[in-house]
Amino acid sequence: MIAIIDYEAGNLTSVRLGLEYIGVECEITNDPVKIASAERVIFPGVGAAGAAMEGIRQTGLLEPIREVVASGTPFLGICLGTQIIFEFSEEDGGTPCIGLIPGSAKRFTPSDPMCKIPQMGWNTVEIRRPHPLFEEIEDSSEFYFVHSYYPAPSDPAYIIGETEYADVRFASAVGKNNLFATQFHPERSGRIGLKLLENFSRWNGKC
Amino acid sequence: MLSKRIIPCLDVRNKKVTKGVRFQGNIDLGDPIEMAVAYSDGGCDELVFYDITASAERRPIDIEMVREVGRVIHIPFAVGGGIETLDDMYRVLLAGAEKVSVNSLAVKNPPIIAEGARQFGSQCIVLGMDPVRCDDPRFPSGYEVTIRGFRERTGIDALEWAKRAEDLGVGEIVVNSVDADGTRDGFELSLTRMISTSVRIPVVASGGAGTPKHLIDVFNEGAADAAIIASMIHTGEYTIGQIKDELVRAGVPIRRKW
Numbered sequence: 001m002i003a004i005i006d007y008e009a010g011n012l013t014s015v016r017l018g019l020e021y022i023g024v025e026c027e028i029t030n031d032p033v034k035i036a037s038a039e040r041v042i043f044p045g046v047g048a049a050g051a052a053m054e055g056i057r058q059t060g061l062l063e064p065i066r067e068v069v070a071s072g073t074p075f076l077g078i079c080l081g082t083q084i085i086f087e088f089s090e091e092d093g094g095t096p097c098i099g100l101i102p103g104s105a106k107r108f109t110p111s112d113p114m115c116k117i118p119q120m121g122w123n124t125v126e127i128r129r130p131h132p133l134f135e136e137i138e139d140s141s142e143f144y145f146v147h148s149y150y151p152a153p154s155d156p157a158y159i160i161g162e163t164e165y166a167d168v169r170f171a172s173a174v175g176k177n178n179l180f181a182t183q184f185h186p187e188r189s190g191r192i193g194l195k196l197l198e199n200f201s202r203w204n205g206k207c
Numbered sequence: 208m209l210s211k212r213i214i215p216c217l218d219v220r221n222k223k224v225t226k227g228v229r230f231q232g233n234i235d236l237g238d239p240i241e242m243a244v245a246y247s248d249g250g251c252d253e254l255v256f257y258d259i260t261a262s263a264e265r266r267p268i269d270i271e272m273v274r275e276v277g278r279v280i281h282i283p284f285a286v287g288g289g290i291e292t293l294d295d296m297y298r299v300l301l302a303g304a305e306k307v308s309v310n311s312l313a314v315k316n317p318p319i320i321a322e323g324a325r326q327f328g329s330q331c332i333v334l335g336m337d338p339v340r341c342d343d344p345r346f347p348s349g350y351e352v353t354i355r356g357f358r359e360r361t362g363i364d365a366l367e368w369a370k371r372a373e374d375l376g377v378g379e380i381v382v383n384s385v386d387a388d389g390t391r392d393g394f395e396l397s398l399t400r401m402i403s404t405s406v407r408i409p410v411v412a413s414g415g416a417g418t419p420k421h422l423i424d425v426f427n428e429g430a431a432d433a434a435i436i437a438s439m440i441h442t443g444e445y446t447i448g449q450i451k452d453e454l455v456r457a458g459v460p461i462r463r464k465w
Contacts, residue, residue, distance in 0.1 A: 010328055013303045017277050047328045116432060118330060120379065120409045122210045122252055122462040142210060142462045144283060146330045146378075165209055188305060190247065190282050190465050 002026040002201065003038035005065070005081075007055040010046030015078070018187035022194055024201040032064035040200065041068055043181075045080035049105065049149070050092030052084055062098065069100055069179055074205040076133075077181030082174070083149055085181055091149055101176050103153035110166035117166070118148040125161040125172050125184065131207060133180050133199045134160070134173075141192050143172070143184035151183055178205030210462045211426045211454070212252040212433035213447060214411065215440055217242060218259045219288075222272065225259070226389065226438055233259075236441045240275050246440070247280040249447040250465045254284040255308065255381075255435065261289025262311065262355065268295065270302050277303020285333050296323050300331055308381065310335040311354040314361050314368075317375055324376030333411075334377040338365035338398060339385040350398060357385045365398070366405060373406045380406065381435065383413035391417025391438055399429035411435060419445065419453035426459050 002019060004012050006028045019026040026042075027034065035041060043065065045052055056062050069075050077085050083105035084097040090107050097105070108117050122142040127134050145163070150170035153159060160180070161173030172183045180200070186193035217224045217239050224242055225233040236242075243254055256276065258268045268289040276284060286299045287308030296307045307327075313320045313334055324332045337357060338350035345351075350365035369380055382402050384395040394415045403410035412425045413435035425431045439445050454461045 011300045011331070013277065013301055014281075014305065017303050018281055021278070021281060046330060114404065114430070116409050117407055118378065118409075119209055120330065121212050121433065123208065138464070141464065145209075187281060188283050192465070194281055 001038055002040045002042055003035045004028045004042045004044065005035060005061065006030045007045070007052065007059050007061055010044070010080070012044055014185075015042060015044050015187045018194055018197055019201070022198050022201070024197070030059050030061060032061065035061075035064050035068055036071075038068070038073065040074045040076070040203070042076045042078065043081035043085070044078040045084070046146070047080060048091055049080065049084055049089035049095040049097065052080055053095055053097060056098075065098060066100070072178050072205055074200065074203045075179045076200050077179070078187070079147060079183060079185055082151055082181035082183055085179070086151060086153070089149060100179060101153055101158055101174060101181075102155060103151065103158070105149040106152045107149050108166040108168070112167075115166050118146055119165045120146050123163050123165060123184075125163055127161050128159050131160045131173075131175055131180065132203050133196055135199050137192055137195055143182070143186065143189040143193060145172075145184045147183060151181070175207065177207070208460045210252065210460045211431070212411075213422070213450065213461075214253045214255055214433055214435045215246045215251050215447070216255045216257065216413070216435045216437045218257050218437070219269070219272065220260050222269070224441065226441055239272060240279060243276050243280050243284070246447060247282055250451060250462070251282070251447050252462055253282060253433070254280065256284065256286050257308070258286070258288030259356070268299060270298055273299055273302040273304055287333070287335055293319060293323055293326065296327060296332075300327055306331045306333045306379070308333040308335045310337065313372065313377075314352065314354050314363065317371070320372070320377060321375045324378070329376050329378035332377045333379045333381060334372040335381045335383060336365065336368060336372075337383050337385050348401060353385055366401060369402045369406055373408055377408065379409045379411060381411040381413050383435075384415060387415030389438065390415055393417065393421040394425040394429055394431070394434070396424060396429040399425055399431050403430040403432065409433065419450045422450060422454060423457045423459060426454070427457075
């Protein structure tokens with residue numbers, strides 16, 4: 001069973017539909033007991049960092065999230081879920097976040113005024129080091145992105161995949177032990193994205 | 208590099224995909240679910256569904272169709288037509304759509320767009336606009352916004368409306384040229400370029416796609432971030448793969464593997 005954490009930050013339907021399509025059992029939940037006992041956990045989210053952190057505090061999920069990651073349960077962050085596992089986000093005037101990986105989420109500040117924000121659409125992910133979640137996925141495959149802020153880990157050792165947009169090469173996939181997180185949406189990235197979800201559904205949390 | 212997006216548009220009426228010229232004389236083309244799967248497997252980057260009679264028949268959008276689409280394709284899709292309330296938006300998103308497209312509603316009730324963007328996130332609120340060429344000093348951009356499928360003029364300047372929508376918090380604007388719709392004579396490049404270079408959010412060109420050359424032009428000259436196609440693939444004249452091959456040859460950044 002995969003627990004999809006519901007902290008009232010956006011629409012979780014597409015994640016559920018993606019997992020159901022590949023035949024993986026899942027449940028959308030904000031119950032700390034179910035999260036603690038899940039075989040794997042997905043931490044999605046869209047919207048703004050400030051409201052998301054507020055939602056996490058109000059639903060009492062801050063400690064349960066930290067504990068399930070510390071316990072070694074395979075954990076997948078997606079989009080906003082990825083940004084707020086860092087220590088800090090520049091969004092909403094600066095938002096302290098969960099702090100599971102050292103670093104922050106930074107705003108795109110392109111020099112070209114014609115460069116659109118958010119980045120919306122398909123972009124390539126260059127795999128920087130092999131990871132079980134990228135198994136059987138070709139290097140430079142394209143995934144679907146929608147975001148105005150990007151993950152910036154303070155230690156490059158956490159970078160698994162990189163993507164270029166708005167004058168920066170940013171960490172579009174990061175990993176630390178049983179924690180893996182993508183800025184892109186695997187559940188919206190067609191067959192290749194479903195492959196990543198399938199890899200996650202079999203992952204034991206080891207690299 | 209971020210790829211330009213190719214977005215097939217499925218106008219749905221009575222559970223069938225249909226296509227007309229300038230919103231008139233529609234003929235049925237096929238089953239929306241089967242077509243969605245075929246286009247997704249064929250390499251389209253996103254899809255958009257318009258329940259084109261929901262608004263006129265004053266009924267809510269066909270939510271069961273949205274659910275079924277969400278179950279079978281796993282790329283982003285937008286849904287429009289018959290969205291009247293925040294609850295309508297919520298139901299469409301909860302059924303599995305990535306985005307809701309609002310058009311007449313945005314003109315009639317702008318605050319609801321701002322509220323939708325605040326509640327669900329800007330990225331899932333798409334403004335659809337149907338500008339028509341209009342040589343009248345009241346419209347400095349040369350285009351007036353129409354609603355209800357060109358049946359009603361609004362007195363609003365197209366460029367001014369695009370900027371206003373950006374301020375309201377929409378995440379993307381679909382510019383559907385009434386003059387070019389269904390003609391297959393090419394996109395209205397100057398209109399697309401004017402709007403795309405005046406806002407900071409992505410702009411999707413719509414109306415007039417007939418050949419791969421039209422798409423090359425709308426990305427290069429029209430500065431579009433994405434383009435909607437319909438007749439040229441619905442008729443079977445082109446496949447998405449063929450269109451993408453031509454775009455790649457022309458040097459347009461395009462998603463090539465799926």
